[in-house]
Amino acid sequence: MSMKTSALITHQLISTARQGNDVPLLLSTKLTLPRRGRGILPRPRLESLALDIAERRLTILKAPPGFGKTTLATIWADSLAADGHAIAWLSLDDEDNSPQRLLYYIAAALNQAEASVGRACLGLRAELSFFSTETLASLTINELSHLERPLTLFLDDFHRISDSVLVEGLRFFLQRAPDSFHVVFTGRRDLPAALRDHLYADDLLELDSSQLRFTLEETRDLLKKAGTDLEQTGELLAVQAASEGWIAALRALLLTPRSSAGSSLKHLAPRSICNLFDDMLQGLSVSHRQDVYRLGMLNKFNVGLLSRLLGSATGSQLLELLQQHQLFISSLDSQHTWFSLHPLFREHLKRICVSNHPGEAQDIQLVAANWFAEQELWLDAIGLGLEGGDADQVRAWIAQCAMELIEQGDFAAVAMLETCWKVRAEECPLPLKMARAWAMGLMLEADGAQALLSEIEAQLWRQGTSHSNQSLYCEVQALRALLLGLADQNELSGALAEACYRASPPRVWVRNVLLNLMSCSHYHASRWDAFYILPPTTLGSGRQPGLIYHDCYRQSLHALAESAQGRLGDAVGCLENLLERLAGTFCTELDRPNPALTALPVVLLAQMHYLMGNRQAAESRLAESMGFINTGGFLDCTAAAYCTSARLSWQQGNSQRARRTLEHLDGLATERGWNRLRARVLMERTRINLLDHKCREAMACTHGLNELLSKETSHDNTEIQVFAVLCELWLALHRIEETPMLIERASQLLDILARRQLQLMRAEVSLVLGLLLCTKGRDQDGRPLLDDALDMIKQSGAISLLQDLPLAPSCADAIRQFYPAWWQQAGKYLRGGGAADTCTGMSECTALLELTVKERQVMRLVAEGKSNKQIARDLNVTPETIKSHMKSIFAKLKVDSRAQAAVMLQNA
Incomplete structure (x- = not known):
């Protein structure tokens, strides 16, 4: 629309206002789209919904403040305008809270979008208040019916208008408007049911805070765009957990000093957010406000708990009030029975409640703790009981449920339980002491677990033999096998696990532990027949997270085995099927197992996506689980997580971050005595140093790797040999150093890998050895190796073996000269370029x-x-x-x- 037309409309509106005191003075700024701020992050998953708006009669965008409702609505408006829609916009405020004024402003907004619409209503001038809302609506509907193109009206901040006014002013208008007319409501509460009762389900599109909140990937992209690149992926998870994707909270993080960006957002909420919370609470009555303050003491709640705390009628009313006013409440399950408040809002309420009524706050915690214990929701009961100061009751609860919590794999509870166990350890009964030992073992605290096992064995010896003691002694040996496995002594672990498995039938949870340890031992020894005929994990009939944990471990080992043998597609399918099954079994946040359980398959899936060249998916998967992998992750999963993260960082041009990631991994490997992982770190450092042209550092890392290999005493060190030979071959390719008999040792290693069917390692060694032979002029020996390597890479899909080669320019030139046909095929994958397969x-x-x-x-x-x-x-x-x-x-x-x-x- 031209400036002249806009000025004419504004003049007409002002003239109309002057004809009588009942006619509102129209503000043209209310009729124009708000200007979007700078730094808006594209969100395709939400922006693409503009296509759905064009097919629905009514769209509702409801969420608390700070969720980007208006921003998204303006993006939709621009998208629809580009597709030929006429766009009308009206920003509502408290002064619009009368039916006639509301319809008058809507007519003005429509008139701004289409000059032929709204004129009749605007032309009534001073007589506006004498006409019924149905008459005013009918005038506008008749004009809309003559439009030749669709028109979409955006009503922003509809919560400023009371439900009665919305219903009186818009019910007839929405029911009788033509099909080409679409309305988008944006606000902070539910739209009155009377305005949408007439619609079929496919005529209504409704979005709330659960869809508007930033996903983990969007949070990462927002922080990156703002120049806040968190050092560790675990920090990103902490930010996401604290903000729950609330855009206002994320923007607050960006205003904090860089040094504190990785800390919890609940300590970083600026005064403006606290003021926003207070403003929203002021809209409630005093009694309701006090009840909401009490909710700050609870991490989650349902009607039953609220009824216990507040009375049955008050509890139901409060829950309805929270939902109606969109007071930062989220449903935790598909049945909408469990709820929680946003962490920042909850912390704000808790701070007020404790400050104003400390005694009442403690009573709320203890009443809620006892209620959770009655429901056998032990973790919630223990947490509230500890905070409320009832140590004796908490101790009784722990004795009752400790092993149940451990078997559920809830490692987040372990640290809290450990605090209580240390209070009076001498009184700890044997079953509880055994649960404590399992917890420490699963948390990779091997020394503490071994000490407890020695205490338990001594106590069993003093008590003599009995059926229960024999069962407990078998469990002690199973835990010793687990500790051996977590220490990467897989052959010893597998032998002890097999002996325990055959000695007596242990309970299901322990039997699954033993099967996993035997499976891991066979995998590392490449005993594929024995690996594939082991009995499957026993899952039972119910949804037991502890048994699911064993299946996560077992399927992760299965995927590692498939990947090692060059069947990456099967490995990815195995892990994706597992995660799909978990998503279907545990369909809500409330009953889902601890993320530490699913971190194992997720990081392996990230590694396999990376191997197949899909870096975006790899980065997304790492972001989901990187923060949990240190809690109970075994060596191969830890290596997959950190090494993939380091390679992604280098690919993104952040070499220093890649180095720091490897330094952190080296610290973990040293702390846990994982020499195989230390060897992997040295290989990754060699590669990065060569890519960064740091030849001396690369040579030092290779020498350190060879020294580590010479001191290795484990039964099987094939993997460390592969790491060492690869590094030596890379150095030789760069003409830095070539150790004696290198080609012969590499050839012997290839024979070992072929016998053990370790196709990925064989492909990588064949590739580098073939390149070295060709650069030495021995292309007759090198070409078959390069052909085999390329065939294995094509069959497996592991194209990153080519992309990640630390290839010297002279080597690339030599291959182009000596084997141009191979270079032509491999060129599309090589990081250094080459002729791509354009067809x-x-x-x-x-x-x-x-x-x-x-x-x-x-x-x-x-x-x-x-x-x-x-x-x-x-x-x-x-x-x-x-x-x-x-x-x-x-x-x-x-x-x-x-x-x-x-x-x-x-x-x-």
């Missing part, structure tokens, strides 16, 4: 262009490593719809797995 690339692009818009949206989210359920939530559709899209995508792209589709998307 393949063009065919991939053509196939991707055949996808529909929705299928491309699904593909982008697949490439980020998201499950069908996560994608369905992001796109506001059902999981069955996503399954249908995936089936169509596989057919069009001619692929068999999500990983292949994601790699095709990245390559194209």
